[in-house]
Every structure is written in structure tokens, then in C-alpha cells.
Amino acid sequence: MxxxxxxxxxxxxxxxxxxxxxxxxxxxxxxxxxxxxxxxxxxxxxxxxxxxxxxxxxxxxxxxxxxxxxxxxxxxxxxxxxxxxxxxxxxxxxxxxxxxxxxxxxxxxxxxxxxxxxxxxxxxxxxxxxxxxxxxxxxxxxxxxxxxxxxxxxxxxxxxxxxxxxxxxxxxxxxxxxxxxxxxTAEQIAFSQAQVLAIRQDPHFAGGDYYDGAAPTSGLGLARRIAHITYRSETEMEQRFGRAAQDGENPLHLGRLRPVVGGSFAGRYQVESYLDHQARKLVSRFDANSYIVITEALMSHxxxxxxxxxxxxxxxxxxxxxxxxxxxxxxxxxxxxxxxxxxxxxxxxxxxxxxxxxxxxxxxxxxxxxxxxxxxxxxxx
Amino acid sequence: MxxxxxxxxxxxxxxxxxxxxxxxxxxxxxxxxxxxxxxxxxxxxxxxxxxxxxxxxxxxxxxxxxxxxxxxxxxxxxxxxxxxxxxxxxxxxxxxxxxxxxxxxxxxxxxxxxxxxxxxxxxxxxxxxxxxxxxxxxxxxxxxxxxxxxxxxxxxxxxxxxxxxxxxxxxxxxxxxxxxxxxxTAEQIAFSQAQVLAIRQDPHFAGGDYYDGAAPTSGLGLARRIAHITYRSETEMEQRFGRAAQDGENPLHLGRLRPVVGGSFAGRYQVESYLDHQARKLVSRFDANSYIVITEALMSHxxxxxxxxxxxxxxxxxxxxxxxxxxxxxxxxxxxxxxxxxxxxxxxxxxxxxxxxxxxxxxxxxxxxxxxxxxxxxxxx
CATH class of the missing domain: 3.40.50.1820 (Alpha/Beta hydrolase fold, catalytic domain)
Incomplete structure (x- = not known):
């Protein structure tokens, strides 16, 4: 045209x-x-x-x-x-x-x-x-x-x-x-590095060639958790969640240290559940390699x-x-x-x-x- | 006695x-x-x-x-x-x-x-x-x-x-x-969760029973990187490292995205190299399970x-x-x-x-x- x-x-x-x-x-x-x-x-x-x-x-x-x-x-x-x-x-x-x-x-x-x-x-x-x-x-x-x-x-x-x-x-x-x-800045680069590493260290990442297998969703989820903390203020998280336990869960339960099916853990604090949710949401809509590529681009800014x-x-x-x-x-x-x-x-x-x-x-x-x-x-x- | x-x-x-x-x-x-x-x-x-x-x-x-x-x-x-x-x-x-x-x-x-x-x-x-x-x-x-x-x-x-x-x-x-x-606080719990997950998601973690095999050093190293950023101020990192490249490395090198032997990557910023160093130091002296246990204890504080x-x-x-x-x-x-x-x-x-x-x-x-x-x-x- x-x-x-x-x-x-x-x-x-x-x-x-x-x-x-x-x-x-x-x-x-x-x-x-x-x-x-x-x-x-x-x-x-x-x-x-x-x-x-x-x-x-x-x-x-x-x-x-x-x-x-x-x-x-x-x-x-x-x-x-x-x-x-x-x-x-x-x-x-x-x-x-x-x-x-x-x-x-x-x-x-x-x-x-x-x-x-x-x-x-x-x-x-x-x-x-x-x-x-x-x-x-x-x-x-x-x-x-x-x-x-x-x-x-x-x-x-x-x-x-x-x-x-x-x-x-x-x-x-x-x-x-x-x-x-x-x-x-140096700090933005530092937080970016942590996020990129979280993905790269996922065993499903396979050096970036994972498209014919399972995606590195755990790594991408962790990257999102790290990022999301930096997107919110300390005050906002404190006022919204404080130290509250997630409904029906007990962070002081002895079983907390043992993984439950699906990678989550019994006994979360509410803020953990919130970040788990943010991670799940991103993982369902974003490609891990794109996350790395765009993060590296931002580091270059x-x-x-x-x-x-x-x-x-x-x-x-x-x-x-x-x-x-x-x-x-x-x-x-x-x-x-x-x-x-x-x-x-x-x-x-x-x-x-x-x-x-x-x-x-x-x-x-x-x-x-x-x-x-x-x-x-x-x-x- | x-x-x-x-x-x-x-x-x-x-x-x-x-x-x-x-x-x-x-x-x-x-x-x-x-x-x-x-x-x-x-x-x-x-x-x-x-x-x-x-x-x-x-x-x-x-x-x-x-x-x-x-x-x-x-x-x-x-x-x-x-x-x-x-x-x-x-x-x-x-x-x-x-x-x-x-x-x-x-x-x-x-x-x-x-x-x-x-x-x-x-x-x-x-x-x-x-x-x-x-x-x-x-x-x-x-x-x-x-x-x-x-x-x-x-x-x-x-x-x-x-x-x-x-x-x-x-x-x-x-x-x-x-x-x-x-x-x-909620934020401290949130950063702790990310660190604990970094270890748990290391394939060598093996649910915590890794003592007869390779240790989850990549996960522990990532946990340390996340933690170390929070231990330092934005200003300190900026004044010390800014956007400088690590000596002899080029962060804008096309090969940056490709892993080099040992899990590190060509072309790091200085602050990345610094955090890699902090990670290596901790990994050589600390047990990943202890890191989780003590971090969880601190979350309980x-x-x-x-x-x-x-x-x-x-x-x-x-x-x-x-x-x-x-x-x-x-x-x-x-x-x-x-x-x-x-x-x-x-x-x-x-x-x-x-x-x-x-x-x-x-x-x-x-x-x-x-x-x-x-x-x-x-x-x-």
C-alpha cells in the first residue's frame, strides 16, 4: 500500500x-x-x-x-x-x-x-x-x-x-x-540480571531452545516475582498484606518446608500468594525468551x-x-x-x-x- | 562440666x-x-x-x-x-x-x-x-x-x-x-520468597536431598544476588559501577545472549560481574538448605x-x-x-x-x- x-x-x-x-x-x-x-x-x-x-x-x-x-x-x-x-x-x-x-x-x-x-x-x-x-x-x-x-x-x-x-x-x-x-542504572541492571538468570537457570530453558518441550515457566515466574516487588512500594505491600497468612494456610506450619504438588508450598503469607498469582498470570501470557530479550534491551538503554x-x-x-x-x-x-x-x-x-x-x-x-x-x-x- | x-x-x-x-x-x-x-x-x-x-x-x-x-x-x-x-x-x-x-x-x-x-x-x-x-x-x-x-x-x-x-x-x-x-514486613517476606524459590527451582536441589550429589549452587547464587542488591543502596551501586562494562567484556556484544562455559555470559556490566562474585563467594561457604531454613526463620520473625x-x-x-x-x-x-x-x-x-x-x-x-x-x-x- x-x-x-x-x-x-x-x-x-x-x-x-x-x-x-x-x-x-x-x-x-x-x-x-x-x-x-x-x-x-x-x-x-x-x-x-x-x-x-x-x-x-x-x-x-x-x-x-x-x-x-x-x-x-x-x-x-x-x-x-x-x-x-x-x-x-x-x-x-x-x-x-x-x-x-x-x-x-x-x-x-x-x-x-x-x-x-x-x-x-x-x-x-x-x-x-x-x-x-x-x-x-x-x-x-x-x-x-x-x-x-x-x-x-x-x-x-x-x-x-x-x-x-x-x-x-x-x-x-x-x-x-x-x-x-x-x-x-546499575541497580536496574542488577535486578534485570537476577530476572534473566532466574529464567536461564530453569532446567526447561534448554539454553533458549525449549519450544519443542516444556517452557521454563518456573524461571519466568520467579523473574516476574522479583520484578513485581520492584514495581510496588514497600508501603503499599505492607498496608495491603502486612504479615497476614493466606486464607486457610499457616506459614508457621511445620509442613511449610515441604513442597506440595505443582511447586507451591503449604503455609504461605498472603504476599507470597499474591506474588504467586502475579507469576502465574505472566507465565500464561508471555514467552520466557522474549522476557530475556526485552530485559537485555532495557539493560542496554x-x-x-x-x-x-x-x-x-x-x-x-x-x-x-x-x-x-x-x-x-x-x-x-x-x-x-x-x-x-x-x-x-x-x-x-x-x-x-x-x-x-x-x-x-x-x-x-x-x-x-x-x-x-x-x-x-x-x-x- | x-x-x-x-x-x-x-x-x-x-x-x-x-x-x-x-x-x-x-x-x-x-x-x-x-x-x-x-x-x-x-x-x-x-x-x-x-x-x-x-x-x-x-x-x-x-x-x-x-x-x-x-x-x-x-x-x-x-x-x-x-x-x-x-x-x-x-x-x-x-x-x-x-x-x-x-x-x-x-x-x-x-x-x-x-x-x-x-x-x-x-x-x-x-x-x-x-x-x-x-x-x-x-x-x-x-x-x-x-x-x-x-x-x-x-x-x-x-x-x-x-x-x-x-x-x-x-x-x-x-x-x-x-x-x-x-x-x-511484607516486602521482606516477598524478597525472601524469591530467594527461597531461586534455590528450590535449581534442578540440583532435589527437594532438599542433594547431599549425595551436586549442590544447588546456581540457585543459591541467584538467591545471594537478589539479597545482595537489597543489602546495598541504589546510590552506592550507581556511584561504584554505574553502567560500566566489566573489563575486557562488551555488554553490547551480539554474543551476550549465548552462554559461555560455566553458566556465565560474555559481555557483562561491571555490576553483574560484582554480583557474580558475591554469588560465588557465598556458594563456596554456605549450604543452600541452611539458607532456606534461616530465611524462613527470618520470615517468621x-x-x-x-x-x-x-x-x-x-x-x-x-x-x-x-x-x-x-x-x-x-x-x-x-x-x-x-x-x-x-x-x-x-x-x-x-x-x-x-x-x-x-x-x-x-x-x-x-x-x-x-x-x-x-x-x-x-x-x-
Whole structure:
């Protein structure tokens, strides 16, 4: 389909349905290439003839393209933000969300079938946030988007949004970086390493080539537990669970140390049961190799790589309007990291506070605040 | 040996050498019993005839009885605090450190041989902080200690010290609780669960009965990595490592995703190499089952269990002089937990600040500050 014909006109404007395009071969920042890449995406609304009313919403680590329900049956992860008459009004804007390179929601990733007919598995290469952004730029080309009205993301999505603005400043008019940072820190790398190891050490991982056998679900579940703790604040967990025992279980039971069928243990604290639940939920919807690939990509996140100091790296974004926001209780992406980013951006950028006791996940749960900030900054009538 | 003869006279006063006593069968708080328990300990100095000049120093999670070099060749974990002329002057005090119940430094634990001639392994029962304190009280009886001049501990050692004061207030004249708390919180339980699971999910764990085969070193190493991140502050890790690559390695190398011999991966960040090192060190000195047993004991820590509110539980410590101290940057045992404890203790107890940017481990690294606080509070001449 030629870029001159608004792509979105052919797919309907209700959106919320997964689509995909082939964007060809992709050379990778760390070396090597993916010989063919499919990008999966969803879109809502209609692209204007000039290709200038598009908004890109970038998902977080295990997020998907499903930002908003649209014509589907399932609520999106930022439900209420995108739609007719909503903050990002699909009567005016063409909204796109792409599944990140290496993901498992339709974009080429380790579970995709390589040229030889077998899944990539262990052969899937290291990809970076920048690789994903380059791939997404190709998607923008295919869709006929000349420059984004805004690129918006939280957490790893914020890293992707920022990298977009720095890599293609002429194609990004506004950029929202929520609960994110300019570069992953030592601690973020450390927690990531633990998560990656949890998966690699699962006997079912088989070096990444597990697709013809049992999946490394225990390892992926453990990775999620570790991650989820960092997504929540100490206070939130304490107020919600404290030291309470799970209903009908006794953490002080002598039998606690003995495994019950299925890998769980008798006598859990409520917070353990909660994390078991989070683990089960993720395991049922996510591929372990994709978890590793995207986590490694996030570890690589550093907008300064090859671009000098942070201030130097960000100079090229002079024409981009920024919205930087941090969750007050975030202890994975500390508000101080947002401050550091804002201070280094050209012009006078302030950090908006998302007031929440919940921790990092506040960027998802406080969708009302995020919406208000976006409306004020980028979508005022 | 009769309790009337100062036990320490027979073992020499230089100390720093591992000793052990059989304290008989032990009924456990969660049910069941250990039919025979050996407690390993070290001691320094000489017990006076009245049995009143003894000081008990309680180790942390993976700590040992080796607080101080004494006559040994190896520095202790609180080196400089205990010895002739030191803060805890062994010319005046008889200092004891006992390996916790379930440990792997001489005290009966899962690697000990049960009555049937095989290691306990998976048969080792759930023990609590209280069980360990009851065992240590038996040790005090054997040593002829009528009441402790002081019971002192940091981190889990602080939990053990506090539990001593609450369980046997008539036998504890002073109690120092450093970088610890009245009860493990939801977050502490959550991080503990992740560590325990990391071990259990190691294929070599074999349900805990691995002593005739390979040990679950990968799992124990991962548990240590998770724990170690919580022992250090975000700031400390960032200033020390940032995003630096390990010497001679390239984290952006395409080969990063492929395992190298021995389970490590090409192209690590420096902080990953550091955590690999911490993991290797622990694995070479600690038993995985003991790690689980002691972690589960710490999860059980709650001085209020069966004793009403925190204030009610602590009322019985009216005659005990307390020293409560917190590390300013601790994000595992938050200073607020020390505040909560101090506020609930009888009388006017303030929280002393151990100023350190390092995080929880400050209770070990800031031995000078800990010594000053102990001197002022408990060992003034």
C-alpha cells in the first residue's frame, strides 16, 4: 500500500485489533541482522492526509500493543486514555502502538520462525532499545506518518519514547517520558540480571531452545516475582498484606518446608500468594525468551551511548516538546532519574509528579493523572 | 562440666575458635522437635564467677560465630569490636557468638546427620527465631551465664537479640538492635520468597536431598544476588559501577545472549560481574538448605506473635536497656522500622543513626560507628 494513501483508512478506525507489517531486514546496533522483521501493532482513529496527526504509545517491559479496547472485547493497559472524546481523541488523532522488537505479541521475536523453519530460540540476537526504534520508524514510513504529534511511554515505554526523540528528533514533535530515565542504572541492571538468570537457570530453558518441550515457566515466574516487588512500594505491600497468612494456610506450619504438588508450598503469607498469582498470570501470557530479550534491551538503554554527555545527547531534541513525569513512590525508576533527565533536556523542562503510594506501577494505575498531564501538555484544545 | 566452673576458663580466653555443646532435644514453635541439637559457638575472654559479664553477639543471615579474629588466623565480621582493650573488652567481658539453629557453621542444621545416619535434608523442620533463642538459652545455661550484660545483633542478628530480650527479659540487661525490626514486613517476606524459590527451582536441589550429589549452587547464587542488591543502596551501586562494562567484556556484544562455559555470559556490566562474585563467594561457604531454613526463620520473625500488640509484647522488656540504631540509607530494614520499634519500647528510646550511603550493609561496614554507639550505651567505663 502506498504511503500516500492513509493506511488507517483501510483498517477501520475503531482499532484495538492486532495488525502487522513486514519491514524487511534489520541491521542491529550490536552487530548482526534479522533477515526479516514483522512488526505487530494496533491503531485507533484515522491518519490525516499530511500524516501529522499520529500518536505513538510505547508499551512497557511485558506490555502489548493493546493500549485501548477499541473494537475488541478486552480492556487495554491504559484504558480510558485513547478513544473518541478521550484525552487522546481518536476523532482527531491516529494512535499507534507497536509491539517491541523481540516481543511475543506479534512482532518478530525469539519465538518467531526463522528462515530454516524452526523458532529462533537461542539464535535470536541481542537487540537494543535503539533497534526497536529504528524498526518502529520503518513502521511509521509504511503507515505514511511524516512526524508524530507525540510519542508517549511509561517505564521501558518511556525509554523507547525518549530514544525516538533523540534518534529522530525531526519526526517527533512531542515526547512524554513517564516513570523512566535517560539510561538504566546499575541497580536496574542488577535486578534485570537476577530476572534473566532466574529464567536461564530453569532446567526447561534448554539454553533458549525449549519450544519443542516444556517452557521454563518456573524461571519466568520467579523473574516476574522479583520484578513485581520492584514495581510496588514497600508501603503499599505492607498496608495491603502486612504479615497476614493466606486464607486457610499457616506459614508457621511445620509442613511449610515441604513442597506440595505443582511447586507451591503449604503455609504461605498472603504476599507470597499474591506474588504467586502475579507469576502465574505472566507465565500464561508471555514467552520466557522474549522476557530475556526485552530485559537485555532495557539493560542496554542509554541515550548517551555514542553521543557524548547527557546534555550533548539531548541537544538534538531542541525542537521537541517534552513531558517528563515521575511516580512519587517509585523505587525502580526513582524520581531523581526523571529530574536528571529533565535538567539535561534543552529548555526549561519540569518534572511532573504522579502522586501515588503504589510505587513504579503508578504509571499504569494512575491513568487519570497521566491523562490530565497529557491533556494539559500535548492535547489541549 | 558443671555450670559453677566458669566454662570459659577451660577453653582459653583468646577465643575465635569454634566449639560446640550438645543441648539435647528441642521442641519447636511450629510443632515437631529436633531429637538432638548441637550448638556451635565461639567465645572470647573469661566468664566471671557470678556469670554476669557475658555478652552475646548475634550474627546475620549468612553470618557465622566468627565475630572476631581472637586466636584464629581469620578476621571476624565485626573485627575490631571485640578483644583486649576494644569496645567490648575481653579483659572484662566474656563474649559469646552462637551459630543459629539451622545454620551450617557447626550448629544442627539441614546438612547435619540425623539419627538414621543420613543428612536431614528435606526432613529438617521449620524453625523460628524464637526456637533459636530457646536453644541459645540452653547454651547460656551450659556456659553458666546467669544474665547477659548485653545481647547485640544487626539485621537478622538484631531480630534474634530483640527476641532474646522479649522471651527472657530477666536474663538480658542490655539489648542492641541494629538495622533490624520488630517483625519482618511484607516486602521482606516477598524478597525472601524469591530467594527461597531461586534455590528450590535449581534442578540440583532435589527437594532438599542433594547431599549425595551436586549442590544447588546456581540457585543459591541467584538467591545471594537478589539479597545482595537489597543489602546495598541504589546510590552506592550507581556511584561504584554505574553502567560500566566489566573489563575486557562488551555488554553490547551480539554474543551476550549465548552462554559461555560455566553458566556465565560474555559481555557483562561491571555490576553483574560484582554480583557474580558475591554469588560465588557465598556458594563456596554456605549450604543452600541452611539458607532456606534461616530465611524462613527470618520470615517468621514477629515479636508480637501470641503477645498482643507491639507495645504489649515489649512491656515485658521494661528492665532491659535498649540501643536501637538504623543505617540512614537502609532500604531493606528501613529506618522507619527502627523508629516503630523504639516508639513501642518501654521508656524513652531513641533511634541512633548510622550515617552511611551504602545501604543495609552499613551495619557491617560502619563498625566504627557501631562500636561508638555500643561504647556510649553499654560499655562506658
Amino acid at each position: 502506498p504511503a500516500s494513501a492513509p493506511w488507517s483508512a483501510a483498517v477501520g478506525q475503531g482499532g484495538g485489533v492486532l495488525r502487522s507489517v513486514d519491514i524487511g531486514a534489520l541491521e542491529l546496533e550490536a552487530g548482526g541482522e534479522l533477515p526479516t522483521v514483522t512488526l505487530a501493532f494496533e491503531c485507533w482513529g484515522v491518519l490525516n492526509a499530511a500524516g501529522t496527526n499520529a500518536v505513538l504509545i510505547q508499551h512497557a517491559l511485558t506490555g502489548s500493543t493493546h493500549v485501548s479496547r477499541g473494537d475488541s472485547e478486552e480492556d487495554g493497559w491504559w484504558e480510558g486514555l485513547v478513544g473518541p472524546g478521550e484525552v487522546i481523541d481518536t476523532d482527531k488523532y491516529f494512535v499507534v502502538a507497536a509491539n517491541m522488537l523481540g516481543g511475543c505479541y506479534g512482532t518478530t521475536g525469539p519465538s518467531s520462525i526463522a528462515a530454516d523453519g524452526a523458532p529462533y530460540g537461542s539464535r535470536f540476537p541481542l537487540v537494543t532499545i535503539r533497534d526497536s526504534v529504528v524498526a518502529e520508524a520503518r513502521l511509521a514510513d509504511r503507515l505514511g506518518i511524516t512526524s508524530w504529534h507525540a510519542v508517549i511511554g511509561g517505564s521501558m515505554g518511556g525509554a523507547r519514547a525518549l530514544e525516538w526523540a533523540v534518534t529522530f528528533p525531526e519526526r517527533v514533535r512531542r515526547c512524554a517520558v513517564v516513570a523512566s530515565c535517560a539510561a538504566s 542509554d541515550v548517551t551511548r555514542g553521543r557524548g554527555t547527557l546534555t550533548q545527547a539531548l541537544t538534538r531534541t531542541e525542537g521537541v516538546q517534552f513531558l517528563v513525569a515521575a511516580v512519587s513512590s517509585d523505587r525502580l525508576y526513582f524520581p531523581s532519574q526523571s529530574q536528571e533527565l529533565a535538567a539535561a533536556l534543552p529548555g526549561d523542562v519540569k518534572v511532573h509528579n504522579i502522586d501515588s503510594a503504589i510505587g513504579h506501577d503508578g504509571f499504569l494505575t494512575e491513568v487519570g493523572t497521566v491523562g490530565d498531564l497529557l491533556r494539559e501538555s500535548f492535547f489541549a484544545q | 558443671p555450670a559453677s566452673a566458669p566454662w570459659s576458663a577451660a577453653v582459653g580466653q583468646g577465643g575465635g575458635v569454634l566449639r560446640s555443646v550438645d543441648i539435647g532435644a528441642l521442641e519447636l514453635e511450629a510443632g515437631g522437635e529436633l531429637p538432638t541439637v548441637t550448638l556451635a559457638f565461639e567465645c572470647w575472654g573469661v566468664l566471671n564467677a557470678a556469670g554476669t559479664n557475658a555478652v552475646l553477639i548475634q550474627h546475620a543471615l549468612t553470618g557465622s560465630t566468627h565475630v572476631s579474629r581472637g586466636d584464629s588466623e581469620e578476621d571476624g565480621w565485626w573485627e575490631g569490636l571485640v578483644g583486649p582493650g576494644e569496645v567490648i573488652d575481653t579483659d572484662k567481658y566474656f563474649v559469646v557468638a552462637a551459630n543459629m539453629l539451622g545454620g551450617c557453621y557447626g550448629t544442627t542444621g539441614p546438612s547435619s546427620i540425623a539419627a538414621d545416619g543420613a543428612p536431614y535434608g528435606s526432613r529438617f523442620p521449620l524453625v523460628t527465631i524464637r526456637d533459636s533463642v530457646v536453644a541459645e538459652a540452653r547454651l547460656a545455661d551450659r556456659l553458666g551465664i546467669t544474665s547477659w550484660h548485653a545481647v547485640i545483633g544487626g539485621s537478622m542478628g538484631g531480630a534474634r537479640a530483640l527476641e532474646w530480650a522479649v522471651t527472657f527479659p530477666e536474663r538480658v540487661r542490655r539489648c542492641a538492635v541494629v538495622a533490624s525490626c520488630a517483625a519482618s 514477629d515479636v508480637t506473635r501470641g503477645r498482643g500488640t507491639l507495645t504489649q509484647a515489649l512491656t515485658r522488656t521494661e528492665g532491659v536497656q535498649f540501643l536501637v540504631a538504623a543505617v540512614s540509607s537502609d532500604r531493606l530494614y528501613f529506618p522507619s522500622q527502627s523508629q516503630e520499634l523504639a516508639a513501642a519500647l518501654p521508656g524513652d528510646v531513641k533511634v541512633h543513626n548510622i550515617d552511611s550511603a551504602i545501604g543495609h550493609d552499613g551495619f557491617l561496614t560502619e563498625v566504627g560507628t557501631v562500636g561508638d554507639l555500643l561504647r556510649e550505651s553499654f560499655f562506658a567505663q
